[in-house]
Amino acid sequence: MKKRMLSLALSLVMAAALTACGSKAPETTAAPADTKESGSSAEADGAAAKDVQKIIDRGVLKVGCKSDIPKFSLQNTATGEYEGFEDDLAYEIAGSIFGCSADEAKEKKLVEFQGVTAKTRGPLLENGEIDLVIATFTITPERKETYNFSTPYYTDAVGLLVNKDSGINSIEDLDGKIIGVAQSSTTKDGFKKYVDEKGLKVNPQFQEFDGYPALAQALATKQIDCFSVDRAILAGYVNDGNQILEDRFAEQDYGVAAAKDNKGLAEAVEKKVTSMLSDGSMKTLQDKWGLQ
Amino acid sequence: MIKGLFDGKRWSALFTAFPEYYIPGFLMTLRISLVGLAVSLVLGVIFGMFSTSKWKLPRIISRIYVEFIQNTPLALQVMCYYSVLPMLFSSSGFRIPKFVLGVIGVGVYHGAYISEVIRTGIEAIPKGQSEAAASQGFGYLETMYHIILPQTIKIIMPPLANQALNLVKNTSILAMVAGMDLMYFTDSWGADRGYFAQAYFTSALMYFIICFPLARLARYLEIRSMRLPVAKKLDIQADEEAAC
Numbered sequence: 001m002k003k004r005m006l007s008l009a010l011s012l013v014m015a016a017a018l019t020a021c022g023s024k025a026p027e028t029t030a031a032p033a034d035t036k037e038s039g040s041s042a043e044a045d046g047a048a049a050k051d052v053q054k055i056i057d058r059g060v061l062k063v064g065c066k067s068d069i070p071k072f073s074l075q076n077t078a079t080g081e082y083e084g085f086e087d088d089l090a091y092e093i094a095g096s097i098f099g100c101s102a103d104e105a106k107e108k109k110l111v112e113f114q115g116v117t118a119k120t121r122g123p124l125l126e127n128g129e130i131d132l133v134i135a136t137f138t139i140t141p142e143r144k145e146t147y148n149f150s151t152p153y154y155t156d157a158v159g160l161l162v163n164k165d166s167g168i169n170s171i172e173d174l175d176g177k178i179i180g181v182a183q184s185s186t187t188k189d190g191f192k193k194y195v196d197e198k199g200l201k202v203n204p205q206f207q208e209f210d211g212y213p214a215l216a217q218a219l220a221t222k223q224i225d226c227f228s229v230d231r232a233i234l235a236g237y238v239n240d241g242n243q244i245l246e247d248r249f250a251e252q253d254y255g256v257a258a259a260k261d262n263k264g265l266a267e268a269v270e271k272k273v274t275s276m277l278s279d280g281s282m283k284t285l286q287d288k289w290g291l292q
Numbered sequence: 293m294i295k296g297l298f299d300g301k302r303w304s305a306l307f308t309a310f311p312e313y314y315i316p317g318f319l320m321t322l323r324i325s326l327v328g329l330a331v332s333l334v335l336g337v338i339f340g341m342f343s344t345s346k347w348k349l350p351r352i353i354s355r356i357y358v359e360f361i362q363n364t365p366l367a368l369q370v371m372c373y374y375s376v377l378p379m380l381f382s383s384s385g386f387r388i389p390k391f392v393l394g395v396i397g398v399g400v401y402h403g404a405y406i407s408e409v410i411r412t413g414i415e416a417i418p419k420g421q422s423e424a425a426a427s428q429g430f431g432y433l434e435t436m437y438h439i440i441l442p443q444t445i446k447i448i449m450p451p452l453a454n455q456a457l458n459l460v461k462n463t464s465i466l467a468m469v470a471g472m473d474l475m476y477f478t479d480s481w482g483a484d485r486g487y488f489a490q491a492y493f494t495s496a497l498m499y500f501i502i503c504f505p506l507a508r509l510a511r512y513l514e515i516r517s518m519r520l521p522v523a524k525k526l527d528i529q530a531d532e533e534a535a536c
């Protein structure tokens with residue numbers, strides 16, 4: 001019995017040691033190769049903050065982007081590449097961190113994209129899986145307490161997508177109907193505010209879904225009457241059977257988010273975004289992707 | 293995520309949101325669990341008896357039901373009830389209430405499993421028991437009710453409790469179709485504020501609050517069914533016979 005216990009304890013210790021090695025190994029092997037390569041770019045950046053230096057040492061900026069929004073950030077199913085306005089913005093930021101141009105950053109694959117949803121982007125950012133979230137992330141006072149947001153890089157409004165045969169033609173028709181919204185979106189509060197401001201008596205029921213495809217499917221099967229999210233996202237789901245209503249409300253600002261602790265990184269991002277806004281390159285980038 | 297786990301501000305945010313999110317979610321999950329459990333038990337007993345019946349037709353029906361439900365994922369079934377089933381009734385957007393959807397979803401799913409549990413329980417009783425019952429003039433239902441099912445209970449109680457607990461936990465799949473259950477509200481609040489650690493931890497605790505008493509109840513019933521002294525029942529019968 002004693003022997004068995006001993007062997008059990010031993011195997012446990014060994015297992016622990018093994019896992020410890022496993023998690024450490026990649027870091028130690030990867031570090032020397034990267035430091036040589038990135039030494040010059042770190043100098044160019046001057047005295048980089050600790051968290052920025054970590055990214056430079058790693059040699060890649062990990063960015064969470066949506067993978068299902070045309071024009072903003074869409075993963076090309078053939079190549080696996082992320083293409084869109086937000087992805088180009090990620091390359092721009094990577095360029096400024098690594099001290100090269102955006103095209104070079106793209107060529108050298110200095111950005112590692114990870115597909116995120118409204119639900120996963122927060123936790124992924126907080127546990128350090130990704131450095132930045134550039135995923136139609138609306139800036140709100142509550143979220144500012146949890147994350148570091150940059151200056152808004154794009155302003156969008158919420159739209160309403162309804163089935164053509166539903167007989168809903170304006171926001172007034174939505175009284176008592178079911179509006180589907182995305183989890184962790186600000187649509188619900190925006191809708192209520194808009195209705196109050198206009199003095200309308202519209203009292204719909206809200207249901208939250210995880211992901212836009214689920215919402216589109218619920219609308220197509222008529223389980224919800226209206227699909228309401230940011231217009232940028234809605235545009236990707238318009239087809240012959242549905243239409244976007246005229247109403248637009250809850251103007252909202254998208255910001256680049258970094259974890260609360262990564263102050264240096266947030267500063268670097270802020271610097272890049274504001275400079276892009278002031279020199280008009282942000283506008284050029286938006287025009288390139290056909291965003292108004 | 294772990295960093296934020298002991299953040300007092302986040303916990304206080306949770307307590308303010310608790311009545312609005314967690315209470316209705318908890319009640320919905322509890323209601324779906326209880327009614328779903330009743331439905332699955334009824335289905336389980338009916339189809340369990342079907343699959344041990346001596347006629348071929350009920351056996352076939354029961355087999356089809358069990359094999360079909362057991363070999364498809366619950367998520368897919370719920371999705372079907374949610375978006376495909378209403379189309380059979382009308383094309384103009386008939387909606388099944390979320391509560392009914394949940395009861396059908398977990399009830400039908402676990403009904404299939406429970407019917408298998410009951411079938412194996414019945415088959416575990418020696419054939420001599422039903423032969424003896426038949427020799428005493430018991431009909432099929434009477435044999436089942438008085439002789440076979442009471443004996444199967446102590447055999448099937450552990451796997452049955454297993455199913456009941458899984459049923460409670462599987463109600464969480466409703467969150468996928470905005471089922472207004474505990475998981476739905478957890479996701480909703482967690483995603484809203486970004487305080488996932490608090491949201492999920494509390495949710496886990498509330499599922500535990502439902503599951504733990506259920507597990508204890510099943511254990512109690514199991515012990516009681518084992519303790520049931522057979523001799524005592526015989527005594528009463530003997531007395532009755534003597535009285536006759």
